[in-house]
Amino acid sequence: MGEFFSIFTGSFDVFMEGLWLTLRLSVVSLLIAIVIGLFFAMLKISRIKVLEIIADLYIWIVRGTPLIVQIFILFYGLAEIWLIPEFWAASIGLAFHSGAYIAEIIRGAIQSITKGQTEAARSLGMNRSLTMRRIVLPQAFRRAVPSLGNQFIIGIKDSSLASFIGLQELFGVSNTMGSNSFNYLPYFFTVAIYYLLIVLILTIAVNQLEKKLAVSD
Amino acid sequence: MTEPREMIRVEKLNKSFGDLHVLYDIDLKVNESDVVVLIGASGSGKSTLLRCLNFLEFKDDGKIIIEGEQVEADTHDLNKVRQKVGMVFQHFNLFPHKTVLGNVIEAPIQVKGLSKKEAIKEGKRLLDKVGLGDKYDVYPSRLSGGQKQRVAIARALAMQPDIMLFDEPTSALDPELVGEVLETMKELGEEGMTMVVVTHEMGFAREVGDWVVYMNEGRIVEEGKPDQIFDQPKEERTKAFLDSIL
Ligand SMILES: Nc1ncnc2c1ncn2[C@@H]1O[C@H](COP(=O)(O)OP(=O)(O)O)[C@@H](O)[C@H]1O
Numbered sequence: 001m002g003e004f005f006s007i008f009t010g011s012f013d014v015f016m017e018g019l020w021l022t023l024r025l026s027v028v029s030l031l032i033a034i035v036i037g038l039f040f041a042m043l044k045i046s047r048i049k050v051l052e053i054i055a056d057l058y059i060w061i062v063r064g065t066p067l068i069v070q071i072f073i074l075f076y077g078l079a080e081i082w083l084i085p086e087f088w089a090a091s092i093g094l095a096f097h098s099g100a101y102i103a104e105i106i107r108g109a110i111q112s113i114t115k116g117q118t119e120a121a122r123s124l125g126m127n128r129s130l131t132m133r134r135i136v137l138p139q140a141f142r143r144a145v146p147s148l149g150n151q152f153i154i155g156i157k158d159s160s161l162a163s164f165i166g167l168q169e170l171f172g173v174s175n176t177m178g179s180n181s182f183n184y185l186p187y188f189f190t191v192a193i194y195y196l197l198i199v200l201i202l203t204i205a206v207n208q209l210e211k212k213l214a215v216s217d
Numbered sequence: 218m219t220e221p222r223e224m225i226r227v228e229k230l231n232k233s234f235g236d237l238h239v240l241y242d243i244d245l246k247v248n249e250s251d252v253v254v255l256i257g258a259s260g261s262g263k264s265t266l267l268r269c270l271n272f273l274e275f276k277d278d279g280k281i282i283i284e285g286e287q288v289e290a291d292t293h294d295l296n297k298v299r300q301k302v303g304m305v306f307q308h309f310n311l312f313p314h315k316t317v318l319g320n321v322i323e324a325p326i327q328v329k330g331l332s333k334k335e336a337i338k339e340g341k342r343l344l345d346k347v348g349l350g351d352k353y354d355v356y357p358s359r360l361s362g363g364q365k366q367r368v369a370i371a372r373a374l375a376m377q378p379d380i381m382l383f384d385e386p387t388s389a390l391d392p393e394l395v396g397e398v399l400e401t402m403k404e405l406g407e408e409g410m411t412m413v414v415v416t417h418e419m420g421f422a423r424e425v426g427d428w429v430v431y432m433n434e435g436r437i438v439e440e441g442k443p444d445q446i447f448d449q450p451k452e453e454r455t456k457a458f459l460d461s462i463l
């Protein structure tokens with residue numbers, strides 16, 4: 001126990017760097033994923049067959065292959081055409097992955113907004129895109145907050161896979177320090193604590209956000 | 218006497234949903250400042266007719282002429298047409314994420330391009346008018362059904378429509394809240410608003426209506442002045458319908 005404690009405190013600075021990288025990876029990939037997700041959700045509700053098929057194909061590919069394979073293809077495969085920095089390979093790979101789940105979350109949320117909302121907006125002379133932007137999406141996003149929060153938590157944990165392309169994020173740090181000291185276990189416990197804390201803080205933040213958004217209920 | 222201005226004319230309107238033919242050769246005329254009341258049993262096509270008038274549904278064939286202009290979905294900007302034709306729904310359909318005032322000013326700002334200040338001024342005037350001057354900043358979830366429907370009326374009026382359509386505006390309300398909504402509609406009618414109202418409130422139809430149209434199974438069976446329809450219906454089916462609900 002004493003040994004673990006000294007490893008925990010002794011590695012603090014290095015883990016903070018790893019933490020910072022983990023957060024950057026997670027936030028950047030989440031933001032890209034929301035854009036991707038929104039885009040494919042729009043394709044899915046477009047009622048245009050070709051676009052729906054494109055969206056289905058994307059979701060099928062993402063759900064049908066492991067994330068690590070997706071990241072490797074992006075990093076090693078694309079490197080032959082275009083040398084993509086590790087950070088961006090990981091961010092885009094993670095976003096490409098989360099995007100599919102977020103597309104489904106947003107599509108479900110949009111479809112849960114009753115037809116009456118759209119009709120009321122259209123009857124006031126609002127066009128389709130104004131109705132989507134001002135009436136449907138704000139309500140859909142509110143409804144999607146818990147699921148989006150959940151997806152973000154998954155994204156944070158998935159970002160550990162970025163270590164496999166050489167990024168020293170949280171898990172990468174623990175792995176490196178473990179191998180340098182020939183003593184993995186305390187470092188893996190340490191990194192687990194960091195992840196648990198991030199997830200705890202995020203869970204609380206999402207709950208607060210939900211409460212704040214509930215003022216209109 | 219000058220000819221009254223024709224606000225809506227419908228000629229030989231037909232509409233089906235798939236195999237289900239719901240409107241047959243509907244002819245209808247609504248003059249300026251008239252209150253036309255559509256009555257008929259559930260499923261007779263009243264809502265569909267109303268929804269065709271502001272293009273929430275599309276006719277199969279026939280003509281819809283709004284303020285002298287024949288409107289076709291593929292050649293007209295329906296968003297423009299809908300600005301002239303306001304609609305009030307049975308289930309209010311207020312925007313739950315916006316306050317009462319937010320509901321009312323949304324379309325004037327976003328569609329008409331009014332400044333926020335102008336929209337708020339006009340929105341408050343309308344909310345005062347429907348008796349909700351103390352509810353500007355409240356969310357719809359905090360309102361009674363009657364209050365919600367009055368907000369919905371103010372929201373539609375904020376676009377300064379020439380015509381207002383009401384689809385069973387009091388059917389979702391507790392009985393004690395029906396009166397306040399009908400009162401607001403009556404005032405609107407007295408101010409000269411052109412209105413088409415689907416309702417089961419026969420007292421309102423008789424008192425406020427200028428013209429009553431009875432529909433059955435997708436057809437207009439009989440129409441006339443309220444006194445004639447209610448006191449001396451010519452058609453057996455009209456008589457039977459009135460007996461069934463009074
Ligand atoms: N979107 C729709 N799809 C299929 N059938 C519909 C749709 N809307 C209405 N109908 C049918 O059309 C008929 C007329 O409905 P409606 O106009 O709502 O009548 P009313 O308002 O007089 O009760 C009913 O049989 C109804 O089931």
Ligand SMILES: [Mg+2]
Nearest residue numbers: 263264265385
């Ligand atoms: Mg109806």
